[in-house]
Amino acid sequence: MLRFSTAGESHGEALVALLSGVPAGVPVNQEFLDHELWRRQQGYGRGGRMRIERDTAHILSGVRHGKTIGSPIAMTLANKDWKNWEEILPVSEGDPEKHKAVSSPRPGHADLAGALKYDFADGRYVLERASARESAARVACGAVAKMLLGELGIRVASHVVRVGSAELSRAASFEEIAALAKREEVLLSCVDAESEALMKAEVDLALKTGDTIGGIFEVVVHGLPPGVGTHTNWDERMDGLLAQAVMSLQAVKAVELGRGVTAASSPGSKVHDAISYESETAEGKFTKFTREQNNAGGIEGGISNGEDVVVRGYLKPISTLRRPLGSVSFATREATKASYERSDVCVVPAAGVAGEAMVALTVARLVMEKFGGDSLRELQRNFASYCEQIKKY
Ligand code: EPS
Numbered sequence: 001m002l003r004f005s006t007a008g009e010s011h012g013e014a015l016v017a018l019l020s021g022v023p024a025g026v027p028v029n030q031e032f033l034d035h036e037l038w039r040r041q042q043g044y045g046r047g048g049r050m051r052i053e054r055d056t057a058h059i060l061s062g063v064r065h066g067k068t069i070g071s072p073i074a075m076t077l078a079n080k081d082w083k084n085w086e087e088i089l090p091v092s093e094g095d096p097e098k099h100k101a102v103s104s105p106r107p108g109h110a111d112l113a114g115a116l117k118y119d120f121a122d123g124r125y126v127l128e129r130a131s132a133r134e135s136a137a138r139v140a141c142g143a144v145a146k147m148l149l150g151e152l153g154i155r156v157a158s159h160v161v162r163v164g165s166a167e168l169s170r171a172a173s174f175e176e177i178a179a180l181a182k183r184e185e186v187l188l189s190c191v192d193a194e195s196e197a198l199m200k201a202e203v204d205l206a207l208k209t210g211d212t213i214g215g216i217f218e219v220v221v222h223g224l225p226p227g228v229g230t231h232t233n234w235d236e237r238m239d240g241l242l243a244q245a246v247m248s249l250q251a252v253k254a255v256e257l258g259r260g261v262t263a264a265s266s267p268g269s270k271v272h273d274a275i276s277y278e279s280e281t282a283e284g285k286f287t288k289f290t291r292e293q294n295n296a297g298g299i300e301g302g303i304s305n306g307e308d309v310v311v312r313g314y315l316k317p318i319s320t321l322r323r324p325l326g327s328v329s330f331a332t333r334e335a336t337k338a339s340y341e342r343s344d345v346c347v348v349p350a351a352g353v354a355g356e357a358m359v360a361l362t363v364a365r366l367v368m369e370k371f372g373g374d375s376l377r378e379l380q381r382n383f384a385s386y387c388e389q390i391k392k393y
Helices: 030-041 080-084 111-118 124-130 132-150 174-182 193-209 238-247 348-371 376-391
Strands: 003-007 014-020 058-061 073-078 155-163 215-222 252-257 275-280 285-291 309-315 326-328 335-337
Touching: 003 132, 014 132, 030 132, 030 348, 073 132, 111 124, 132 155, 132 348, 155 174, 155 193, 155 348, 174 215, 215 348, 238 252, 238 309, 238 348, 309 348, 348 376
Parallel strands: none
Antiparallel strands: 003 014, 014 073, 058 073, 155 215, 215 309, 252 309, 275 285, 326 335
């Protein structure tokens, strides 16, 4: 089974990523991996931390001579900021005087519930692990999942469709969305320059007023054949697995598949995607089922239907506010302002990159479950044979 886990604190020495279940023989491109990490660090509205870090994945195992070898892939991502935190957050007991407490919980963060749950006197240790810094390790694993999917012609990309009240004003093709990953400067990862300028104005306003802002990113999977995922068991449905994967990202508060949100208030005749059959006229052979629209977001009954898989993540505004909300002191229980800790103002494009990783890892897992194979060659053979089978009728 393809699975991954991460370890590490935001201001600890490093993040750790462990990915297993990747077949042998998948070419691993370090430059691509680091470029994915770079993309996660970009975007208008990021905070000071992103000026300190230059994320890169140090591969320790599972890859030899540029290819996966079937064994678990272990990676570390050093935190450059660690040098400023070594004495504040040592592994050993250290000097309690140097401890930097999060003395009043920040509304919207895990600080309060986490401190009560784990019996901590303040929010520091909870913040350290709840921080979206962890998503860098997910992006490292996701980059490998993308390399695996790429060998089957399956691509994953994301773009931003809303920042605050500014929305992308037109439809975007997959190629347009995929091209965003090649931009040398990332503003808000929007395919439309006018919409992007309006999104930027929303961030500027939040910067000026000491506030923060959320939005919506959209991840699209292109080239996935019909038949991945299953309707047969609730916990194997692709829609449910994608929802959990994307919802687990820091600050994501809702996940939408296709046009799921507006579908709830529309008649069925306007929602469901009529089916046609495309024929290859030269040979007179039928080749492909097609749809005029893709409101289902490429999934019906928990199974991919051959259209692009479209997943949206809705982000709440970042919880740390420069003008803090009311809170209570952990020590005295008296009213005070929430602690302030350096943060971002807008992270929608970065969350989109983390969303790509989560979607790629989920799709890669389901692809491996369906087609199997211990080597890339075996997987490719199984995949090609299935693609032939569904073309037949
Ligand atoms: C982040 C690193 C963090 C934050 C942010 C995202 O670094 P620092 O806390 O040192 O500024 O910028 O995480 C949060 C504050 C959060 O609440 O999620 C990153 O690498 O993306």
